[in-house]
Amino acid sequence: MSETERLPFGYLTATGEDARVDGAWDTETLTLLLRHATTCLGGLGALVHRHDRTAGRLRLVAASATIQADTGQWADLHDDQDATPALALRRDGLVCHAGDSLGIGAGATVAVPLPGSKGPVGVLSVLTPGPDEPDEAQRSLLRALTAWADARLDGGPARSSGPDSAAEDQRSVRMGELTAALAEAATTRDVVDAVAKFVMPPFGADGLVFQLLEGGRPRIVGAAGYTQEFLSLVDEIPPDTDAALEDMVRTRAPLFIGSKAELLGRYPTMLEVNEASPKQAWAFLPMMSSGHVIGLCVVSFSEPRPFTDDERALLTALSGLVGQSLERARLYDVEHARAQELQRGLLPRALPRLPAAGAAARYLPAGRGEEVGGDWYDLIPLSADRVAMVIGDVMGHGISEAATMGRLRTAVRTLADLEIPPDELFSRLNDLVSDLGEDFYATCLYAVFDPVARTCSYSLAGHPPLLVVHSDGTVDAPEVAPDPPLGAARPPFETRQLDLPDDCLLVLYTDGLVESAARDADQGLAQLRQVLSQAVVDTASFRTADEEDGIRRLEELCGRVVTALLPDHEQTTDDAALLIVRTRCTAARDVASFPLPDDPRAAGQAREYVREQLDAWGLDDLVPTTELLVSELVGNIVRHAKGPIRLRLLRSRSLTCEVYDGSLTTPRIRHASYTDEGGRGLQLVAALSRRWGARYLDDGKCIWTEQDLPPRAST
Incomplete structure (x- = not known):
């Protein structure tokens, strides 16, 4: 639900595994508030009450899924009750009460009011496993979270009493925005970008470096405001001479340096880096995860400066929050790399160069969501210089679909070696997909080009038809009704045949190339035809006697098509495959x-x-x-x-x-x-x-x- 959508008061709805939300407040904001408040204090769960000033009551509007079954006694509280949320409201400040208030095995309840422009609008409560009160870093992060929530729920900034307070409030709001951004950050790059956007401006910082410890050695994984030359210098520092990093790992405490002289006085061995650095002040923040230092975040400034207590508290809170997000992102990066390696292993490493066909291809995984999918392509040599071309799409995304794709590609290669016609190959492939279960479906196009007969025989199973691009730029798109997808079809399949000129291009693609949220398949197909036609006209011809030059031209054409149809690939939600084959008939x-x-x-x-x-x-x-x-x-x-x-x-x-x-x-x-x-x-x-x-x-x-x-x- 977007932040502009509201729920009517008194309406209850499930919001996945994180929480339940009830009331007129923004569902997304409440869900993120519960999640990060729980993470901040290492809690068992969190609750949000909304203050009804007219009735003098606190009404429960959101609760973490882990505790929502036990929140009945706090569903509706009087302002003057001794319950922890009511005490925090009356005192207009943080309250921590030891004990298991809801009987769920908690050690304490920490409650903090949600500030509003005219007074508290509600209360955030976190049930913690131990009785200890939150430390200053945790308090700072709670203040940041509630200030951010106020800006989104109450429509304005928290109360301010002067320029300094206003600046602090603005920093708190940006820190709250950071927590939301980090919740959506999937990769290490996303985490770096979020910190650069929401932390550097409110603190007046202009430099940022992230270092992760890998095998005991620091490695820069992201930076802003530095030249590559300086970053390379930092990366080359031997681990045993990086005194600042050694201190962070040993003490697990942040370090604030207000000038170059102070840095040199504390770490004389870092003279070379100190002199080369364009910055004058630094906040060295150890990033923690599961009780261990996983790296270092350095926020830097171009002018010497002192750090106020509030800045130190917020930046310290930041280090813990970013450390958790970065550790999650690092795991994602590892899984992403493995997924990409799996995808590369399932797709052809290189397309064969055949007497009757040269080819180039592209595979683009979805920019968002699962990183592996079921799209695949292949080019298979047959006897008598005949060539089999295949492209397919297993419905869905993920490891299971990628594995299914691998099985289908292997099956197609095995069946192609039997040199059976396309319709019979699909009948056997359909049996294989059907045996995988009712939830498995795949679209596919299988074509056989005969350079002697100068024909292309093909079958379609729920897949977009191929395109034929002539040397004059004309693009033919056969208007045929495909058979149902594999797994949902009942044989027999239909085999169609095209007569081809001496030299042409056959273009095979999956729906992820032409279809998106911004356009339907027909619009995408029209754009694809236009791009192909214009590319052939621009280059005068795709014919060339030199095989290397021919493959280079096909690669360039693939790149041109992908750039035109998927200009913002990082925002796509479906993977896409493209196979372009230049056919050559036998003299x-x-x-x-x-x-x-x-x-x-x-x-x-x-x-x-x-x-x-x-x-x-x-x-x-x-x-x-x-x-x-x-x-x-x-x-x-x-x-x-x-x-x-x-x-x-x-x-x-x-x-x-x-x-x-x-x-x-x-x-x-x-x-x-x-x-x-x-x-x-x-x-x-x-x-x-x-x-x-x-x-x-x-x-x-x-x-x-x-x-x-x-x-x-x-x-």
Whole structure:
């Protein structure tokens, strides 16, 4: 709920795990107030009462979830009762009463009034585990919290009696704003930015350095108001000569230095740093977490200055608050780094460079929320220079979805190796997603580009369709209705086919690229088409004979698209993936096809065709091996399958031999014994070729082999 939304008095609503809130005050402010007051005193929970002056009563409006079941006896208090909140209201100051007032195992109750422009408007109470009163740093932070709450709940600053009081009140308000900002800070950078925004201005500071202890050595993790040269100098100080840091770790107490002379007098070993520093006064604040010093926060000033007692108290309170936030942020940073490493491990480390396709891709995790998601992409080489392209999106974000994405990507690669058509691949993939449970769904686009047929066959499962970008800048977006997402669909899936020009771009993307809170999917798609078209026009063409230059252009195009469609990526709530593939069709001179008779003469004719074609291509060195391969493949068909039989040779970075027949039987390598007269044909095929396999067609199958070209051969 935003800070401008209000609840009617007497209305009760749950606000997650933190608190329950009741009344006309801002829900977000009350929830943050409860959370940070509890943290400040290490309490069991907190309560907020609102003062009804007319009725002379204190009415409970908010309570931490940990204690709300036991707050009934304090739900409605008279002003003149002896309860701790009522005493704090009457005395208009902090009250600490030892004892378990609510019977929840507390050692004491600390209550402090919420100041208002015309007197206290309510009371904040914290139940603590021990009987001790809060120390001065805790009192300062409570004052800051209540002043901040007053500015948001009562609509104005707390009471002031002069310029100094007004300045103190303003600092307290900014400290309260800091607590709210730190509550939202996820990363170390967020914590540094929050302190720079809410602490430096009210204190007149112009320098800030955060150092964290890692393996006993300090490391700067954030700074403001310093040059990189000076920060590098500080980072190079040996730990055993950093006297200020040693004092902080030993005493756990803050240190306030009002001048360079004072700093040099206390720490003569820091002469070099002292002389290089552009600052004249410092507040060295140890940052604590779980009873240990985790680092040092240094707030600095360009002019010498004394520190008042109030400033010392507020800055001391700041160090504890920031220490807890920074420790949480550091853990988040570690988890974030692990999540990013997981994401990188699940996505392709590098896309293959294939004879018929060059590609570039981008993956952008959500800027806010979970740092890993279910978007993925891949480029998979198939036989005969064919290329499989896939992009998908597992619904949701988090480790579970990322793991599901990894399983799907592995499954797609396995199924793609079987060279089954897109609709059949989706049928099997749909079964896999369905077996994961009712809550798992995934959208996907799987396409196969055939450079010889110059076609792209693809299937859609709840996913945005691909775009075809022509060399003149025209962008085609096939208007097709996708099948339902994987996990929610019922096969069969539909396979669609596009005829492609000699050279074009295929653009695959997830909805996170085109859809956001600021625009719908249709608007995003229109913008994507415009960016792609303009990029091709600006560069005159994406064609280039140089492979490195071609990949560079695709990388630049990916960057241009992402910048245009996701200019403020840090604010996005969905991850996005983009895959751009430049297709290259096979030239007619590099393909030769020959029909063969369905009888024993077929093997001899196949050898003759091989000799003639390889001679024409200048591949005489491959003739003996290729003759033997086609003899075995064609002979197997004559003996075990049926026609029609056809031989096809393809020349690219390798030599591909394909033999087609009209049978759907699967070829398998046998383990022939020493006395067998046959059964070793496919063993020979496997030994003589770089790789071999079979793919199935509507009217039969194709068995293929690949051989490396001699180094001097060229297409």
